[in-house]
Amino acid sequence: MASRPLRRFRFGRALRASEEGRTILEALVGERLPALVRSVRYHRPRAAFCGVGFCTGCLVRVNGRPNVRACRQAVREGDRVATENSWPSPRFDVLGALDALFPRGIDTLHGFRRPAFATRTYQRVVRRLAGYGRLPDHGAPAAGIRPPTVLRARVVIVGGGRAGAAAAARVAALGEPALLLDRGPGPGPIPGVEVLPSTTATVLSAAGPGGGDQFTLLGYSAEDAGVLVRAPAVIVATGSYDASLLFEGNDRPGVMTADLALGLARGARSLPFRRAVVVGSGPRALEVLSALGPRACAVSAPGGIPPELVRRASELGVSLFPRSMVVRARGRSRVRSVELRRRGSGPTDLVPCDAIVLAHRRLPHHPLLFQAGATMVWRPLSRGYYPALDPSGRTSVPALFAAGSVAGVAPAEAAASGVAAAEAALGRPRSGPPSTPVDPGNSGEYDGYFEELLTQPRRGKWVACACEDVLLDELEAASGRGYRGLEVVKRYTGLGTGLCQGRYCVPDALSVLSVLEHRAPPEVGYLTQRPPVVPTPLGSLARLHDEVGGEVVP
Amino acid sequence: MTLERDRYRVVIVGAGIVGLYTAYHLARAGAGPIAVVDRGFLSSGGSGRNGGGIRQQWETRSTIRLARESIAAYRRFGSEFGYNIWFRQGGYLFLAETPAELDRLRAVHDVVVAEGLPSRLLSEGEVGAHVEGIAPGAVVGGAYLGSDGTLYPFPAVWGVYEAARSLGVEVALGVEARGVSSENGRVSRLVTSDGSIATDTIVNAAGGWSADLSRRAGLDVPNVASRHEILATEPLKPFLDPMVVRRSDGLYFSQTMRGEIVGGVTVPHPPGTARGVPSSPRFLTSMARALVTLVPRLASVGVLRAWAGFYDDTPDGFPIVGEDPRLPGFVHANGFGGHGFMLAPAASRRVAQSVLGEATDLDPREFGPGRFAAGPAGRAVEGLQLG
Ligand SMILES: Cc1cc2nc3c(=O)[nH]c(=O)nc-3n(C[C@H](O)[C@H](O)[C@H](O)COP(=O)(O)OP(=O)(O)OC[C@H]3O[C@@H](n4cnc5c(N)ncnc54)[C@H](O)[C@@H]3O)c2cc1C
Ligand code: FES
Numbered sequence: 001m002a003s004r005p006l007r008r009f010r011f012g013r014a015l016r017a018s019e020e021g022r023t024i025l026e027a028l029v030g031e032r033l034p035a036l037v038r039s040v041r042y043h044r045p046r047a048a049f050c051g052v053g054f055c056t057g058c059l060v061r062v063n064g065r066p067n068v069r070a071c072r073q074a075v076r077e078g079d080r081v082a083t084e085n086s087w088p089s090p091r092f093d094v095l096g097a098l099d100a101l102f103p104r105g106i107d108t109l110h111g112f113r114r115p116a117f118a119t120r121t122y123q124r125v126v127r128r129l130a131g132y133g134r135l136p137d138h139g140a141p142a143a144g145i146r147p148p149t150v151l152r153a154r155v156v157i158v159g160g161g162r163a164g165a166a167a168a169a170r171v172a173a174l175g176e177p178a179l180l181l182d183r184g185p186g187p188g189p190i191p192g193v194e195v196l197p198s199t200t201a202t203v204l205s206a207a208g209p210g211g212g213d214q215f216t217l218l219g220y221s222a223e224d225a226g227v228l229v230r231a232p233a234v235i236v237a238t239g240s241y242d243a244s245l246l247f248e249g250n251d252r253p254g255v256m257t258a259d260l261a262l263g264l265a266r267g268a269r270s271l272p273f274r275r276a277v278v279v280g281s282g283p284r285a286l287e288v289l290s291a292l293g294p295r296a297c298a299v300s301a302p303g304g305i306p307p308e309l310v311r312r313a314s315e316l317g318v319s320l321f322p323r324s325m326v327v328r329a330r331g332r333s334r335v336r337s338v339e340l341r342r343r344g345s346g347p348t349d350l351v352p353c354d355a356i357v358l359a360h361r362r363l364p365h366h367p368l369l370f371q372a373g374a375t376m377v378w379r380p381l382s383r384g385y386y387p388a389l390d391p392s393g394r395t396s397v398p399a400l401f402a403a404g405s406v407a408g409v410a411p412a413e414a415a416a417s418g419v420a421a422a423e424a425a426l427g428r429p430r431s432g433p434p435s436t437p438v439d440p441g442n443s444g445e446y447d448g449y450f451e452e453l454l455t456q457p458r459r460g461k462w463v464a465c466a467c468e469d470v471l472l473d474e475l476e477a478a479s480g481r482g483y484r485g486l487e488v489v490k491r492y493t494g495l496g497t498g499l500c501q502g503r504y505c506v507p508d509a510l511s512v513l514s515v516l517e518h519r520a521p522p523e524v525g526y527l528t529q530r531p532p533v534v535p536t537p538l539g540s541l542a543r544l545h546d547e548v549g550g551e552v553v554p
Numbered sequence: 555m556t557l558e559r560d561r562y563r564v565v566i567v568g569a570g571i572v573g574l575y576t577a578y579h580l581a582r583a584g585a586g587p588i589a590v591v592d593r594g595f596l597s598s599g600g601s602g603r604n605g606g607g608i609r610q611q612w613e614t615r616s617t618i619r620l621a622r623e624s625i626a627a628y629r630r631f632g633s634e635f636g637y638n639i640w641f642r643q644g645g646y647l648f649l650a651e652t653p654a655e656l657d658r659l660r661a662v663h664d665v666v667v668a669e670g671l672p673s674r675l676l677s678e679g680e681v682g683a684h685v686e687g688i689a690p691g692a693v694v695g696g697a698y699l700g701s702d703g704t705l706y707p708f709p710a711v712w713g714v715y716e717a718a719r720s721l722g723v724e725v726a727l728g729v730e731a732r733g734v735s736s737e738n739g740r741v742s743r744l745v746t747s748d749g750s751i752a753t754d755t756i757v758n759a760a761g762g763w764s765a766d767l768s769r770r771a772g773l774d775v776p777n778v779a780s781r782h783e784i785l786a787t788e789p790l791k792p793f794l795d796p797m798v799v800r801r802s803d804g805l806y807f808s809q810t811m812r813g814e815i816v817g818g819v820t821v822p823h824p825p826g827t828a829r830g831v832p833s834s835p836r837f838l839t840s841m842a843r844a845l846v847t848l849v850p851r852l853a854s855v856g857v858l859r860a861w862a863g864f865y866d867d868t869p870d871g872f873p874i875v876g877e878d879p880r881l882p883g884f885v886h887a888n889g890f891g892g893h894g895f896m897l898a899p900a901a902s903r904r905v906a907q908s909v910l911g912e913a914t915d916l917d918p919r920e921f922g923p924g925r926f927a928a929g930p931a932g933r934a935v936e937g938l939q940l941g
Pocket of ligand 2: 047048049050051052053054055056057058069070071072260
């Protein structure tokens with residue numbers, strides 16, 4: 001591979017260089033995943049976790065701008081990258097002592113009330129801990145003010161993976177204007193399709209200004225330029241992502257999703273670990289195992305391990321822990337070993353490792369559908385919400401469609417589901433067979449899992465919501481006081497109100513609450529998806545102000 | 555969740571801050587069996603959707619007094635209810651962008667000072683000292699009262715809920731009030747989705763839906779639900795102490811204890827609750843424009859989430875508190891507009907008094923349910939509304 005030109009940047013006071021096109025995270029990864037930030041409440045060290053721009057593990061300050069995701073932002077020449085919410089550094093942070101001082105957590109709901117005259121002092125102290133980054137150094141640089149992009153299309157496709165690209169191509173082939181938005185680099189040019197790469201769709205409103213264009217889609221692209229799209233039909237093909245998993249220390253540097261591990265295997269020069277325990281037994285785990293090769297040391301799965309995975313593991317000399325649950329990641333500033341407990345109160349194995357890669361389940365990336373008001377259904381096998389769809393991918397919202405893995409369609413059928421959605425969106429007859437969403441579930445291997453998990457002894461903190469440092473104990477306390485349902489427990493504990501907007505904490509919290517409330521997860525409810533689905537810069541929205549019409553009385 | 559009895563001394567509709575506080579006051583007064591019904595979950599109404607702003611700067615002395623009393627109640631909330639509501643008295647700062655607006659603020663300031671509160675008029679420079687990053691020339695001055703502040707609404711709801719329950723109040727969630735029966739011209743039963751409940755008194759604390767309930771009781775009321783939206787940004791290190799507000803466009807924003815900027819701005823919506831509580835692109839962009847113009851350094855800060863709720867507006871800006879003269883036994887505790895949280899402790903005490911047949915210190919021409927019959931002429935108006 002020809003080496004790409006170097007970009008020089010500053011990380012703290014150090015001068016660094018990286019190949020063009022790499023993300024800040026890739027540029028900073030060496031032998032280890034660097035701790036980049038400290039958590040909000042307990043100042044626990046955190047490192048990149050998700051690799052796809054949703055978690056709070058890789059927040060850095062870039063050129064005076066706070067809360068930038070290092071895993072999404074490419075290095076530019078002269079960038080000044082700094083760490084935040086830690087002093088003197090994320091590795092050695094003075095306030096990190098809080099974590100050890102309060103092993104069972106800090107009760108901000110009931111604590112700090114007495115004596116009354118001290119409340120001001122308490123508030124000053126607690127307030128100092130709040131937030132991640134400091135106020136930005138400056139406003140939008142004059143040169144950076146880009147006019148908003150305002151577009152119209154017959155069909156807008158969000159997401160440029162297999163399903164989205166196929167949908168867009170089909171719309172174009174049928175002679176209608178198609179517009180495709182993708183958060184990442186996108187699928188490349190598609191004949192007849194306007195493709196907007198690096199453009200994140202963040203708000204989808206089905207109560208448009210009327211005139212046939214019932215959808216208003218807001219988003220933003222590079223340099224915070226606002227994007228406004230109006231369209232009579234929308235196809236959401238936003239794909240899926242790897243879930244988190246609840247266990248003690250699941251927020252420690254070194255615990256990461258398969259999304260991140262695979263991303264690093266592709267993009268970084270070296271993998272920041274030597275011995276990874278892979279969690280999961282499905283195709284995703286196989287993919288991870290293959291990508292990590294000798295860097296994988298063990299596979300843990302909640303149920304049985306299928307033959308292909310067994311074969312691959314034995315080729316690599318990887319030990320297998322079927323029917324096991326991850327109960328504890330040991331290590332403070334990084335993972336040093338993991339405790340695996342055999343299901344059914346079996347013995348515990350201690351496996352030395354420096355990474356835990358979560359490849360146990362993929363979840364549909366559905367916030368946009370949720371937010372637009374599409375009816376969602378609970379799939380018991382995969383223990384997740386999926387959009388309710390007809391065979392063409394039609395949701396309960398007129399003219400809103402879903403295709404690909406967000407619709408629960410198997411990868412092999414993704415393109416076909418995109419085609420079907422495109423045809424349905426245009427009111428054309430379907431050219432292929434109906435797509436059948438499958439439950440890519442785990443065939444029941446999580447049955448009883450959380451019941452068992454909750455009985456495990458807790459030595460340190462079990463972080464149920466990493467963005468807000470909400471502990472499992474707090475969910476139990478809320479439940480114990482009679483607060484029931486995810487919506488209420490969210491308000492009681494703050495779970496799901498952080499930067500990832502519940503993507504990583506809500507799925508397992510649903511399972512936990514279902515155990516605590518003795519009712520099925522769908523009865524525990526779901527969180528109303530409040531827009532935007534990704535934090536959206538105020539500047540990009542501000543610039544769309546003149547373009548967005550008012551609400552009309554129907 | 556069903557109720558244990560078939561008869562209650564008082565049934566309160568709405569388990570928001572107003573209904574719960576009323577139940578608490580009544581239970582403390584030993585009023586007899588009390589039930590609260592709510593069709594939603596706890597804090598599903600305005601009490602779980604507001605900005606937590608608590609201010610005493612108002613145009614009318616009666617509103618100032620209620621707010622002042624409520625502030626005292628929120629200050630002792632922690633010891634009384636066991637929950638920390640993080641009531642932070644970082645002040646409310648009204649911005650004046652023109653000399654004319656500064657004059658209007660001066661008029662409010664005079665009323666506030668006459669009530670004995672140390673409100674201050676600020677110069678442009680003094681405003682700037684309170685709001686880091688404010689755009690030069692954005693204001694000519696402002697008005698500030700340091701004892702105003704913000705709190706977390708949720709723990710306030712939990713605290714009053716638990717206290718009321720421990721005093722024997724029954725709270726039935728998931729039960730909708732559908733109608734009111736009367737006998738001999740007096741309230742006799744509340745008809746609910748879960749059967750009908752015999753009672754002497756019904757308190758309408760149904761927030762944005764209170765007019766529906768009043769109408770179902772055969773009472774014509776002027777309350778109008780209006781949708782108001784609000785957003786929170788990603789959390790930043792604390793840099794802003796006061797709640798910053800502007801009357802011209804209804805802008806308000808503060809920084810919570812968690813570091814998020816939370817606030818709203820006026821955006822016209824069709825009145826009524828029919829269209830629910832989704833957020834609108836119009837609001838997001840209006841609020842973003844207002845914030846970024848005022849504090850340009852916020853441009854790159856991300857909006858984390860936006861939501862909406864209902865104000866329960868009255869034509870004169872005062873809530874409706876007390877028994878309806880047209881239907882004895884039907885007591886109003888509604889019409890709180892965008893400031894029910896900050897008036898709840900004090901106002902609900904008066905609601906409880908009127909349930910118990912005691913006289914209150916409220917002027918019936920300002921707060922009485924019968925005031926609208928006489929038309930607006932000669933009645934006071936509280937016009938200092940935001941959001
Ligand atoms: C965006 C926004 C920002 C705000 N900001 C502030 C602020 O900064 N400061 C402030 O003081 N106030 C603010 N408010 C106003 C404040 O939230 C309300 O005035 C206050 O919460 C009203 O409390 P409540 O108990 O009267 O009503 P709610 O909290 O709305 O409770 C009413 C309850 O009645 C229930 N209900 C309704 N109809 C029925 C029925 N038929 N049967 C059974 N149950 C029923 C509902 O489910 C609901 O739970 C704001 C409001 C909004 C929407
Ligand atoms: S690792 Fe970058 S956001 Fe999660």
